[in-house]
Amino acid sequence: MQNSPHTTPGIRYTDEAKRFDPSAQVIYRDYTQGVLPPYPDGVFIQYSRCLVGQSVPQLLPNGFPDPACVPTAVNPGGNHTLPAVEVSAKAKEWTPAVSANYKFTDDVMGYASYSRGFKNGGFSQRIFPAEQVTPSFTPEFVTSYEIGLKTELFDRRLRLNVALFQSDYSDIQIVVNEGIAPKVRNGGKGRIKGFEIEGQAAPTDWLRIDYGLGYLDAKYRSVDPSAFPVNLDSKFAFVPKWTTTVAANVTAFDNEKGKLTIRGDWYYQSSTFKDAVNSPQLFQSAYSVFGANASYTLPGDHFTVTAGVTNLTDKRYIQGGYVDLNVGGVAEATYSRPREWFLKVGYTY
Template structure:
């Protein structure tokens, strides 16, 4: 029906608890969900003519397109191309093509031109695409947890989980009826995890300790058929990963006030990947690119074989990315009285490396990225007082990132890729409070300040500076809610709730590449054509945002039944939840919140 941004999820979950005796509990759960949705539309909000992408773009993309087309024409090839796959076919003065003609005023509404006519008109919801956009996801899982209290000082816990999903996602990325960029994701995934914990107390309850082990494995495939104007290819591939860890942690109680906790965790990760990628269709004929094993960095080497249908952009061979790390954690806490506790925590962690799946133009080997490392410092206090009617917590933290993983853009590639972008530091303060001023009344709120600082950038990262904002991080945030539970006799309880949240401006793109704006081509047949159409780059940074939600819940007395309804985003705020500018395509795409939403839901507990 052409509607995008709907939600359609059916989820089922069941659980069984078996208490064999006072010392052994077994909990088993199973869940299954089905999702059939049309995601929020990609909205075209800007075009940069000199970089209009895969066929008319600048740099290597333009060279690739122009050279391929020029070779066709020089050999008497067709001036038009099958299936409408080629766009911006404007050459008023003959050969060579005058790609910028599509941005001249008289071609503003030309249907073969990918230009400003498809840019959103300010409503932040228009998408002129004609290809399907949808997401289908089936997820299943089961888990088993067993707790065995061997004696008063020793306990064993086992946590087992098995999950899987199948997904099919398709999306027209360019926001136009022309075939510029159409992406497909087909997922098959299974994973298994097992954790075993042994918990105990020793030294007359002075020491609480835990030792354990963890194992995780996953395998599957993520096939990405990609449809560009000049090439159809299968991207993606197969993956197989496993991880195991051993850990130990102990808390020593010096007295009733002072506790010291120390822990260690050793982890080994292995991530294997098999690129299963090949060229399927060449709508405008052979490309002036070299595929493996003859692949070389662009520009094209005419002395080597060109890519043909069936050729692979990446070698069809398994690659492996391994990591092993020992990370510590230490916490010191002091309880001043029954109401106030202060603490300090230091910890380290890491996130494994991996691979970029969607690759084009061809490369001689699979691009990879290394692990990300973090050191975290946190201190604060927790207060519970006023006869347990007031809770107030404050935390101050500092986080130091090394080899930060980031999805960045590169003009030499047709899509973003994961990279170790450099180093960063994050300093922040968080406060939260919960107040129960009278029977049935609850008021809660929180506020936070987060200051981010890029301290180093890798030389391979383009489009970012040390001052570029972090994606989805606001410097200031706050929220508050108030709700009251009213008894309504034999009917049960009614609980109205009102919520408010606030955040200052934030970047919505991980690669906030500056775009040319306010300038025009100075000379030539297209002098005066703007270098940028649509919103300026600050549109990738959202302004301050206030959101209001309201709801009411009815709990039917002695029945386990509850019914609730509400409205989210009462003031119908329209804000960006994702943005990206792709230099090799020359367009900015954004996804926006759906706006005001209402819901009714029911629950039953038994």
């Protein structure tokens, strides 16, 4: 029996403000002090006096500001890297959403949804050397579309859910380096589209299989020049093309002696970059992660003891990092946790 469609509209209004006070961001020690005369306090403090103080610097033959530059009201002490004036980023946005679903049968439902969202702008806060104006970035917007099916088949022994989606981004907030400091820029427009399949299968009473498959196609549609070296051919950071997960849960026994469940799982992710500029030092090739555990529930269903292992093959993969080859030749990466064994005891009231 077919059912009538159900529609759920909605809208959200957001009035958000972020404030940043750079007055605590100062040069405490200038390692060029006394090294490059005529700058007895150091060349970086000299820069801050001229640039942050917004005096008109007279450049000497060596390219540095004239030591005659002095602190002003926005640069007390002469060592602030940004004007010591609070700045704010405000956003007032309406973000609508609507979803509709239709039950074709008791076991098959189709749905479609539309939504719009945003995240507010803000300020780059790690600044060095000094700048006259606090660098800012504007809100990022996304418009998302999704259609899909949710099903329970074969007397509910198979759950299969399928979704197709597309997200259109504008004013994408990305991080690029300028000198030795990272800055957030509004990089342009992009689109992520793909599909997801997930569900469960219970072919027998003692076996349950959880599964999932995801595909993402992420591309820039336009790139602002301020986002250089990001370009139209750059890959989105942290967006793998393929992801797969499979887990098997086996009930070894469930009787008056208690319940023993054994689980094994596998996760796969295709290659991806860990920064917007696609630094080769932060490229993570495709990898798999395996895990396993066993849980024993005592008679009475109150106590459960679980022992297991995560990252069974001790795979080390990059989770994030930072690269600055222009100044200092620094490349840092944060890696995954190693193989870990665990033992847990739980009590249910």
